Structures are given as C-alpha cells and as structure tokens.
Amino acid sequence: MQAAVLTAFGGPEVLEVREVAEPRPGRGEVLVEVRAAAVNNTDLWTRQGAYGLPGRPDAPAGWRGPVTFPRIQGGDMAGVVREVGEGVDAAWRGRRVLVDPAFYDGPGDDARPVGLLGSEADGGFADAVVVGADRVHDMTDSPLDDEALACLPVAFGTATGMLERGAIGAGETVLVTGASGGVGLAAVQLAAARGARVLALTTPDQAAAVRDAGATATVDRHLGAEELAAAVAEVAPDGLDAVADVVGGPVLATVLPLVTDGGRWVIAGAMGGPVVEFDLRRLYLHNVALVGSSMHTPAHFARLAADAVAGRVAPRIAARYALADIHAAQDDFARSAHVGKIVVLPGAADR
Amino acid sequence: MQAAVLTAFGGPEVLEVREVAEPRPGRGEVLVEVRAAAVNNTDLWTRQGAYGLPGRPDAPAGWRGPVTFPRIQGGDMAGVVREVGEGVDAAWRGRRVLVDPAFYDGPGDDARPVGLLGSEADGGFADAVVVGADRVHDMTDSPLDDEALACLPVAFGTATGMLERGAIGAGETVLVTGASGGVGLAAVQLAAARGARVLALTTPDQAAAVRDAGATATVDRHLGAEELAAAVAEVAPDGLDAVADVVGGPVLATVLPLVTDGGRWVIAGAMGGPVVEFDLRRLYLHNVALVGSSMHTPAHFARLAADAVAGRVAPRIAARYALADIHAAQDDFARSAHVGKIVVLPGAADR
Numbered sequence: 001m002q003a004a005v006l007t008a009f010g011g012p013e014v015l016e017v018r019e020v021a022e023p024r025p026g027r028g029e030v031l032v033e034v035r036a037a038a039v040n041n042t043d044l045w046t047r048q049g050a051y052g053l054p055g056r057p058d059a060p061a062g063w064r065g066p067v068t069f070p071r072i073q074g075g076d077m078a079g080v081v082r083e084v085g086e087g088v089d090a091a092w093r094g095r096r097v098l099v100d101p102a103f104y105d106g107p108g109d110d111a112r113p114v115g116l117l118g119s120e121a122d123g124g125f126a127d128a129v130v131v132g133a134d135r136v137h138d139m140t141d142s143p144l145d146d147e148a149l150a151c152l153p154v155a156f157g158t159a160t161g162m163l164e165r166g167a168i169g170a171g172e173t174v175l176v177t178g179a180s181g182g183v184g185l186a187a188v189q190l191a192a193a194r195g196a197r198v199l200a201l202t203t204p205d206q207a208a209a210v211r212d213a214g215a216t217a218t219v220d221r222h223l224g225a226e227e228l229a230a231a232v233a234e235v236a237p238d239g240l241d242a243v244a245d246v247v248g249g250p251v252l253a254t255v256l257p258l259v260t261d262g263g264r265w266v267i268a269g270a271m272g273g274p275v276v277e278f279d280l281r282r283l284y285l286h287n288v289a290l291v292g293s294s295m296h297t298p299a300h301f302a303r304l305a306a307d308a309v310a311g312r313v314a315p316r317i318a319a320r321y322a323l324a325d326i327h328a329a330q331d332d333f334a335r336s337a338h339v340g341k342i343v344v345l346p347g348a349a350d351r
Numbered sequence: 352m353q354a355a356v357l358t359a360f361g362g363p364e365v366l367e368v369r370e371v372a373e374p375r376p377g378r379g380e381v382l383v384e385v386r387a388a389a390v391n392n393t394d395l396w397t398r399q400g401a402y403g404l405p406g407r408p409d410a411p412a413g414w415r416g417p418v419t420f421p422r423i424q425g426g427d428m429a430g431v432v433r434e435v436g437e438g439v440d441a442a443w444r445g446r447r448v449l450v451d452p453a454f455y456d457g458p459g460d461d462a463r464p465v466g467l468l469g470s471e472a473d474g475g476f477a478d479a480v481v482v483g484a485d486r487v488h489d490m491t492d493s494p495l496d497d498e499a500l501a502c503l504p505v506a507f508g509t510a511t512g513m514l515e516r517g518a519i520g521a522g523e524t525v526l527v528t529g530a531s532g533g534v535g536l537a538a539v540q541l542a543a544a545r546g547a548r549v550l551a552l553t554t555p556d557q558a559a560a561v562r563d564a565g566a567t568a569t570v571d572r573h574l575g576a577e578e579l580a581a582a583v584a585e586v587a588p589d590g591l592d593a594v595a596d597v598v599g600g601p602v603l604a605t606v607l608p609l610v611t612d613g614g615r616w617v618i619a620g621a622m623g624g625p626v627v628e629f630d631l632r633r634l635y636l637h638n639v640a641l642v643g644s645s646m647h648t649p650a651h652f653a654r655l656a657a658d659a660v661a662g663r664v665a666p667r668i669a670a671r672y673a674l675a676d677i678h679a680a681q682d683d684f685a686r687s688a689h690v691g692k693i694v695v696l697p698g699a700a701d702r
Contacts, residue, residue, distance in 0.1 A: 112638065
C-alpha cells in the first residue's frame, strides 16, 4: 500500500510517500481502509521533532519523547473496517468508522492519553491502518461524509477535551482564542452546539468564517493585551463564564479579571507565549480555575462520536490533497492562510 | 448580652466589647447560644479593612466590599440552639450545633459563598447569634467538645473546600504549604484522614506539630524556591498528585514541574506573593489544573459536619481567651507563634 513515511526528524525531505507492506490486524485489532485523513500541527511538530525533551527544549523529540522510525504519519482518519482480528466481532467488517487516535494509560472512560497514531504507532496517511477494535466508533448513521469525519479526531477531540475539562455548557458566555485554527474553530462550533454564547479572538479577515462557525462576536487578536481586554469586556458586559484558550501569552493576565465567580480558563496551547505572569488573587477570591487540557479521554471521544452521529458538528474543509501531495498539504497547513481543515485522500487516484 | 463590636475599619481600638441587645430569631432562623468561638485571619483583615476594592487595593473594605457598622465580629462558632423562629422545627431547641458561617448566592449544594458571619451579618464573638436554621448542623453525636467544634467552620471549611475542589483523595501524595497556619494545618489533618500521603512546608520549629497533625515529611519553607523544590522532590520521588497551597509566591513556578499528569494545584491564598510567573506548558501538556478556592460550598460544609460527627477531625487548640480579652486573642493570633487555633469563650465568666 502507499503511505507517507517519516524516516527521521527533519524537514519535508524526511517524509517519503512510498510503497509499504499492508499491516494485518492482530488479536483485538481491526484493519481500517483509510478513506480520508486530515493534517494537524502535531504532524508537523512530530516531523520536526519540535517537542523537545525535559530540560532540553531544543532536543529533537516527539510529544512523548523518542519516535521509532520509519513511522507512518497521520493522527486524523476515517474509513471502513476491512478485516477484523481474532476476538473481534465480524459485524464490524464493512462498517464506516471514526478512529480514536489516542493510546491511553489504562482502561476506563477517564484514562489519560499517552500516545497518538502517527507518533507512537503508524497512522492514517496511508491506504490502510491497523488499530485496536476499541478505538473505532461506528459512523453508519452519521450524516457526515468521510472527509468531514476525518477532520474530527485531533482538533475536535482536543476541543471536546477542553469543553469537558472546563465543564463548559449551555447558557454560558465563552471566549475562544485562536478561533480560526483547527482546535479553536472546533471549540467555537462545539461550544455553540452546546448552547453557549461564543465570543472569539481572531483576525479581521478570518472573522466571517469564525462567525459562520457559531461565534456571536469577534475581537481582533492583534490588539495589545490591554486594548484586547477592553474590547472583550465590551462584548461581555456580564463577564466570561469560561475561556477556551489555545494561545496563552500576555492575554491571560489582562483577560483573567473578566472571568466571573466559579469560572474556568482552559488552556491547551501557548503559541502566544508559554511563560506568563498574572495575579493569583483572581483565582482564589473568585473560585476560578486555570485548567490544563491535553487531547481527550475515552469519555470525551465517545461524546464527540455521538456528536458526529447526531450531526451536531460540521467541520469546515479548506482544501483537499491526494496522499502523494502530502508535502504540499503540510506546506499549505503551515501557512495558516485558510480557515478550516486540510484533508488528505489516500488512494484518491484509484477512486 | 456581651459582644465584640466593630465600629469602623481600623486598629484594635475600633473593636469594642460592650453590652448589646440580644437578637431574636425571625422566620426560618434560630438563636444560638455561643459556647465557643475562634479567631481567624478574616477577623483581623475585616477589622483593618485590608481587602481593598477592585482597582483600589488600598481602599478600606471587607472581603465583599463595604461593611455595615456596628458589626459583631466572629466567623467561627459552636453552641446550643436556645430559640427557634417561625417555621423552624422546635426539636432543634437544646441541640448542640456547628454553625456554617457562609451566606450563599442561591439554593443547592453547590452554591457559592458570597457572605460571612462577622462581616456581612453579626457573628459569633457574642453570647448569642441569630443564623438561618439551614446553617446549623446537629453535633449531638459528635465526640468533639464545643471548643474543638468552634475551630472548624472557617479553617477546616476552607481546607475542605480545597480538598473537594481539588478532588484530593486516598493514596495520593499531597503537598500542603503554610502547614502550621489555621487552614494549612486543617488541610494536613483532613488530607491525612482521607488517606493521602501528606508532605508539608513549614518552619523547623513547627515541624513536629505539623507531623502530629498527619504530615509524613516536612520541608523548611524558608529555603529558596529552587532549593525548596529540590527538597520536595527528594521526599516525593514519584511526584505530587496535588498541592494545597495557601501561600502562593515563587514556589509555584519551581514546584509545579513536580506535579504529575492529571494533578491539581489548589490555591487559596497568596501571602507569599500574589503575582506569579510560570510556564503554562506544565499545565496543558500534563492535564494539570491550577484551581482557585475560596471558602466552601454547602456540600463541602456538610462533609465537614459529617467529619465532626464521626470524630475524623481533632483541631489543635493553642490558647483560650475570655470574650472580654478579644484584643489579646487577636494580638496572640497575629503573632503566629503557636501552632493551632485561638479560642474565644463568650460568657466564660458566667460558667
């Protein structure tokens, strides 16, 4: 089969599209024919080894440390079960599925993610992938097509994890930062679907797309931290019940005073600056929590799968590439010019 | 009746012990004869008006803003119900009770505290106090005496709020900062009673008392932030599941990397410095939450009352004063020389 194989940490040249042996499902596993995959930051950072190591931030490493090469990339995928391994119900064969790309630290609905397809095991930038049967979710009844489903696992999974860990729900006023990015746009859409009033930080030229996704107001993210806080206060006169933040940086200190009693600031990234300075009194005098959120749990992914079956999510697709054009797809993604997901189509030439 | 009455914000001179009219319970209220009360930081800060106002940190104010004078002080009290108001079950009369000193923003077990006896209403530094019947908890079956019960509401209530909001439980390794203070010592005792392994930051001369309360190891809080983190790492080789922090300051940045995946850092005070700088990556790469915690909810106080009935708490009493000697009691408290609570005994001269 064809696959995009990472041969080392490095630039685009270490990612090769080539013929590899099709894997076979072992006990408790299934073989999924990949109908569509999607690109995420984690694919680029894993290729670059950009995660660093504890105490050695510049050391090349994946998010969990070392990566074994060659490694087929791709955390986002949807497809059809073609083969089932020993001990797996044969009824899965032929079913359209969404694949949970996470490996967990144990059983149970609240287990923690400690690995990811495309990093700790071969992923979905290939004609087929082998995954645990407990990681596939039946999409027979979902109104979403394969491309839309493929956009969900990483970005919408991470956004679901943020909303769940922050207990963000109906009737709340929620600010989403980095709202035109993959996770940010997913958070806008999922929070709006839950009945929250969504405000968003984004650029003026991407504001229309962010409002399309469900934001009722947008604020220019390029404003200085103080001006930005004033602009948020204007559209949230009663304060913020929660913040879904994928950016971090100086905005934390200036916007935190707008979070009301019992509020939650969920942080899932810090491209705006990981080292922050702020006043703890806002937290402890107002029972506000600053909640770190990484990926999702099995319970979170099950909720996302239910949203997909019920048609409560509709990912925005910005562009499509054949698997052979993975380098162009990753380039396109890195430029962040579009709002929406970049989809990769394995085997597209055959269909 | 005799009462310690605050006449204005200020020094000790604004707190007068004098004769006042005994209050009468209204509909849904009870009159509690105060058998014992206890001193907390909040009494001193309310007297001084030390809480400041938003944007005016030096403006004299109570924790919720303005305070109406004259105001009887005292948030901690235990006693016996002497009269019941209209609509209250007469069976309460004669019962020994623990008084929840909080006012809440609504009904329900998870309501938020928005007021406190001794600040937003008259408190327990008096021969008697009127409180809502839903704020008294029956202590008929508690093995604790009145003095011990009076030590619980504020310090153990706040500590229970910290443990509950941080979901701190059995088998976890928990670091408690400021462990010789009222809330800190309560957190040590309550966490140990839950089956947690408790480590504590304190001074060498107070370490023995903190170990008595349930800490298995102590670290000198006067070490520099880096040395302190190294010393904590030595007694917590597998990391910290949670931190119950009443101090804040630079320790947050150096000890946070010791908190393991899924860990919680609960912050309830910042005498060590409210403005902190730290790296958000520890939070979002490891699903760690920084949880602000102020006082308790009705559910938290019910858990504390159950602990009191079951004898799972045993407050340490450092000194006792008659109500007439309230100034000496507050002086003693402010010096922080003792480990344990300072108890005030209204009507002690009569018994």
